[in-house]
Amino acid sequence: MEEVASKVLSTKPTLFSYFRSSASWRVRLVLALKGIEFTYQAVNITKDGGAQQYSEDYAKMNPMNRVPALFIDGKCLGESIAIIEYLEETRPDTRKVFPSDPYLRAKARQLTEIINSGIQPLQNLEVLNKIEDELKGDRKEWAQHFIKKGMNAFEEIIKETRGKYCIGDEVSIADVCLIPQCFAAERFGVDLATFPNIKEIRDSLTGLPEFIAGDLKSQPDYVA
Ligand SMILES: N[C@@H](CCC(=O)N[C@@H](CS)C(=O)NCC(=O)O)C(=O)O
Structure with a gap:
């Protein structure tokens, strides 16, 4: 069991992101600040690019049809601020983005x-x-x-x-x-x-x- 948990924890997270998306950008910054390696998965949210946030597969990850989504620790999270809070709470040894005061x-x-x-x-x-x-x-x-x-x-x-x-x-x-x-x-x-x-x-x-x-x-x- 412990072995499975450590395997999941050591698997690189995957960020579903669009380069210009401000919410995705926030998560990219926090991953960089915390030194967390991740795999980048582009989701083209423009009409011309296929509006991939509405695809069936993506909607399963984020039913709001928005980027970002982060697959991490064997789970999937949406909403940039919820993701950032999760990273802050589950990676306590990394750089903090919430002030302690x-x-x-x-x-x-x-x-x-x-x-x-x-x-x-x-x-x-x-x-x-x-x-x-x-x-x-x-x-x-x-x-x-x-x-x-x-x-x-x-x-x-x-x-x-x-x-x-x-x-x-x-x-x-x-x-x-x-x-x-x-x-x-x-x-x-x-x-x-x-x-x-x-x-x-x-x-x-x-x-x-x-x-x-x-x-x-x-x-x-x-x-x-
Ligand atoms: N509150 C959400 C906002 C997510 C959001 O609005 N994402 C935009 C890009 S920044 C999006 O996916 N838009 C697609 C659309 O409007 O169809 C978060 O912080 O994650």
């Missing part, structure tokens, strides 16, 4: 949720397609509105909590969420110059080796 941990979670609940779901592909195709709205204007609102709040909060990074001088889950969100903001035409603290932290993070490894350009399915 309860107040700072709550602040890190507050920043995380601004992006995870307050911005990303509103700029997600399925939502934007519905806004444009069915409701005949302007997807860019819609996305910009929620990105600016969330990033304004994020900027205000980090004025108090920041050091080199969002929470003091240690990289945390807030930074992990921020980096892909900055990419999405610029993609939708939001100028980061409006958010000087976010921009400065983004610039400090992007040079770190773990952030280079997790970057969209470093992924096997990257397309310019």
Whole structure:
């Protein structure tokens, strides 16, 4: 039994990811920060690429039809924040992404949720397609509105909590969420110059080796 457990634990995890997906990007960053090796399995979520998140096989792994999904320890997990928490709890000897101080941990979670609940779901592909195709709205204007609102709040909060990074001088889950969100903001035409603290932290993070490894350009399915 012990032998089976150690075999499962030693098998490399598989990350189902799309290079541009911000939620997948968060998990890639945490795997890199924690030094966890994994196999990359591309899932093309675009219509032209087959919308593979809707395939029968993938839907069994993540019934929300979203990337990422992580196959790890013989189990499958969806939702990037749940995955990151699982990695933090099951790999206690690896680098922590949640601050140990309860107040700072709550602040890190507050920043995380601004992006995870307050911005990303509103700029997600399925939502934007519905806004444009069915409701005949302007997807860019819609996305910009929620990105600016969330990033304004994020900027205000980090004025108090920041050091080199969002929470003091240690990289945390807030930074992990921020980096892909900055990419999405610029993609939708939001100028980061409006958010000087976010921009400065983004610039400090992007040079770190773990952030280079997790970057969209470093992924096997990257397309310019
Ligand atoms: N809350 C989820 C969000 C996952 C999510 O929205 N993934 C996007 C890419 S970032 C996706 O798969 N979109 C496909 C679609 O909208 O059809 C998480 O954190 O994992």
